[in-house]
Amino acid sequence: MTKSSNVVARVEPDIKEQAEEILTRLGLPVSVVINALYRQIIMRNGLPFSMTVPSGVLSRDTMSSADFNAMMNRGLAQAKANESIPLEEAMEDLLRGL
Numbered sequence: 001m002t003k004s005s006n007v008v009a010r011v012e013p014d015i016k017e018q019a020e021e022i023l024t025r026l027g028l029p030v031s032v033v034i035n036a037l038y039r040q041i042i043m044r045n046g047l048p049f050s051m052t053v054p055s056g057v058l059s060r061d062t063m064s065s066a067d068f069n070a071m072m073n074r075g076l077a078q079a080k081a082n083e084s085i086p087l088e089e090a091m092e093d094l095l096r097g098l
Contacts, residue, residue, distance in 0.1 A: 007034055 023033060040048035060068060078084065085093075 020030060023030060037048070058067075058071075063071070
């Protein structure tokens with residue numbers, strides 16, 4: 001039984017470079033990340049992340065740093081002013097959105 005198998009993929013050079021710089025800072029070899037991704041695909045019976053086109057919904061990936069910081073500051077101000085809802089209500093709201 002083979003202990004390893006090769007994976008060959010074509011990747012844009014700048015994307016590869018940027019990703020590998022981050023992995024180097026994290027101390028993770030590319031092979032470990034690929035192996036972890038494959039394991040997650042098996043465990044989830046699909047991709048471990050969404051593959052959809054954003055439809056105007058704000059996410060960290062689509063926000064500028066200024067917009068993100070403004071949103072976080074509003075949340076902090078609400079928390080300091082005790083403007084919150086119970087966890088159960090928040091979860092119900094989230095589940096309704098699914």
